[in-house]
Amino acid sequence: MRDPISKVARQMQPSGIRKFFDVVAEMPDAISLGVGEPDFDTPWHIREAGIYSLEKGRTFYTSNAGMPELKREVAAYYQRRHGLEYDPRTETFITVGGSEAIDMAMRAILDPGDEVIIPEPCYVSYVPCAVMTGAKAVTIPLQEKNEFKLTPEELLGAITDRTKVLMLAFPNNPTGAIMTREDLEPIAKICLEKDLLVITDEIYAELTYSGEHATIAAFPGMQERTVIINGFSKAYAMTGWRLGFAAGPREIITQMVKLHQFAIMCAPTTSQYAGLEALRYGDEDIAMMRESYNQRRRYVVNELNDMGLHCFEPFGAFYVFPSIRSLNMTSDEFATRLLESEKLAVVPGTAFGSCGEGFIRISYAYSLAELKEALSRIRHFIRGLI
Amino acid sequence: MLRDELLRLIRNNSRIELKDLAVMLGAEETAVANEIADLEKEGIICGYYTLINWDNTNEEMVDALIEVNVNTSRDLGFDTIAERFYMFDEVKSCYLISGRYDFLLMLEGKTMRQVANFVSSKLSPIEHVTGTATHFIMKRYKDYGTVLGAVRKDCREKMSI
Ligand SMILES: Cc1ncc(COP(=O)(O)O)c(C=O)c1O
Numbered sequence: 001m002r003d004p005i006s007k008v009a010r011q012m013q014p015s016g017i018r019k020f021f022d023v024v025a026e027m028p029d030a031i032s033l034g035v036g037e038p039d040f041d042t043p044w045h046i047r048e049a050g051i052y053s054l055e056k057g058r059t060f061y062t063s064n065a066g067m068p069e070l071k072r073e074v075a076a077y078y079q080r081r082h083g084l085e086y087d088p089r090t091e092t093f094i095t096v097g098g099s100e101a102i103d104m105a106m107r108a109i110l111d112p113g114d115e116v117i118i119p120e121p122c123y124v125s126y127v128p129c130a131v132m133t134g135a136k137a138v139t140i141p142l143q144e145k146n147e148f149k150l151t152p153e154e155l156l157g158a159i160t161d162r163t164k165v166l167m168l169a170f171p172n173n174p175t176g177a178i179m180t181r182e183d184l185e186p187i188a189k190i191c192l193e194k195d196l197l198v199i200t201d202e203i204y205a206e207l208t209y210s211g212e213h214a215t216i217a218a219f220p221g222m223q224e225r226t227v228i229i230n231g232f233s234k235a236y237a238m239t240g241w242r243l244g245f246a247a248g249p250r251e252i253i254t255q256m257v258k259l260h261q262f263a264i265m266c267a268p269t270t271s272q273y274a275g276l277e278a279l280r281y282g283d284e285d286i287a288m289m290r291e292s293y294n295q296r297r298r299y300v301v302n303e304l305n306d307m308g309l310h311c312f313e314p315f316g317a318f319y320v321f322p323s324i325r326s327l328n329m330t331s332d333e334f335a336t337r338l339l340e341s342e343k344l345a346v347v348p349g350t351a352f353g354s355c356g357e358g359f360i361r362i363s364y365a366y367s368l369a370e371l372k373e374a375l376s377r378i379r380h381f382i383r384g385l386i
Numbered sequence: 387m388l389r390d391e392l393l394r395l396i397r398n399n400s401r402i403e404l405k406d407l408a409v410m411l412g413a414e415e416t417a418v419a420n421e422i423a424d425l426e427k428e429g430i431i432c433g434y435y436t437l438i439n440w441d442n443t444n445e446e447m448v449d450a451l452i453e454v455n456v457n458t459s460r461d462l463g464f465d466t467i468a469e470r471f472y473m474f475d476e477v478k479s480c481y482l483i484s485g486r487y488d489f490l491l492m493l494e495g496k497t498m499r500q501v502a503n504f505v506s507s508k509l510s511p512i513e514h515v516t517g518t519a520t521h522f523i524m525k526r527y528k529d530y531g532t533v534l535g536a537v538r539k540d541c542r543e544k545m546s547i
Contacts, residue, residue: 021545034545124547173547295395295410302409345545368402368410 017351038237049277066094073279098231108255110135120353141355148177171204171316174361188219206235
């Protein structure tokens, strides 16, 4: 038989961490600090809006780009948070999670041969989505000494004649790093000078613990060259609803919607009704959850530093990214041995790019009691090494 | 600022240790200890209780809600009458409310007869009481923001990116 698999699919690197995840799944007594999703349930009023829509028989497709009311709420959200004006009809669009929005943005913008700059460590889908378009992913290893922010020098060093897109992802998974207005300003300037487009994954925007989240789209001249990716998963604890959105220039959004129409048709209708409730009446839920994450963030950072695992202070998302370099082992070894001897799972930093070597990702989306237990196991593990 | 966040934090868990509270609030331990002491002194923190689901014990316990109507007069206001209610140990809660009746009492007794006795021999005879209606609580689903008997299960995949 001929090779049933396409070259693109075959050449795509599978996510290396899957094997480790499978090992963890086979250990029922293992506990974990390895999840990438909130520990809160979706607030009930949001769930109820979904249920209610089902009761009323709202079980049909919506318009391809999403329900008009929901797109209006997305536009209102950007107005409210950043003072940005988007035409809800042509410049916003509802997706199946931030995941789909990332994919569609890359497909709409990139051609084979184009280069897209992707700072690492980062979420695992950016490079594969870029590669799927035939573009080349040019990664920048971000430095802990810069608190894992992208510096203008690093960016300039990666730009070539072929560079078309800069991928930004702050607050960051896995480092928890954020970029403030001041940090973004020189980056925006370079994008304007070098005529770069920006795809910015701001799915953790609402989980920022130092000042307000800043978006690069808010700098003069940037809105027309930036696609913002966002979603409901993290801010409203709605991972399973598979709902996200994008906002950007009409020209790009139009193409994204076209591709989405063929691939997806429309985002789940029930979820869109729930999302409408979330954007309209969910600000208090966000404030409550953010405060709670922030308390646990302080607790975990303090504990890790106390046990000698150096950890820069992350001001976003729900992850800390401590260095394990002082222990003379690789991230993989650390994670494997921690799992074997303490039955505790964490994610090795290398799952997010090779520059994650020497780090592990710890999620603090767990109860205080669970964090206490898990951190005491790490403490015990480290003590056994010295 | 610290005060508000502290109250929100300990409201649902009064057992977090002081040193953890301090770290979680990004404050000094002494500052948190002082704040708690002040809150107690100012009558803002009024107690620390344990939420017990008696249904799951062998203890017999009957709870009732009692609506009470009263007659007030020029020199006998609600506060004075309220005292006549809440001084009884059996009365767990006592609220002045708006609407069809004046007071709502929550009563705890060992048996239904005990509660009935309380109403007929203690409560009704109070001279300002003009009427009562007793509702026995048959099942408690949720108290103080906590769904009773519900064990929270983490339904997430153990690992995700
Ligand atoms: C940085 C980042 N972007 C996007 C996603 C995908 O989120 P969604 O559930 O909206 O597809 C995740 C999920 O973990 C993430 O961490």
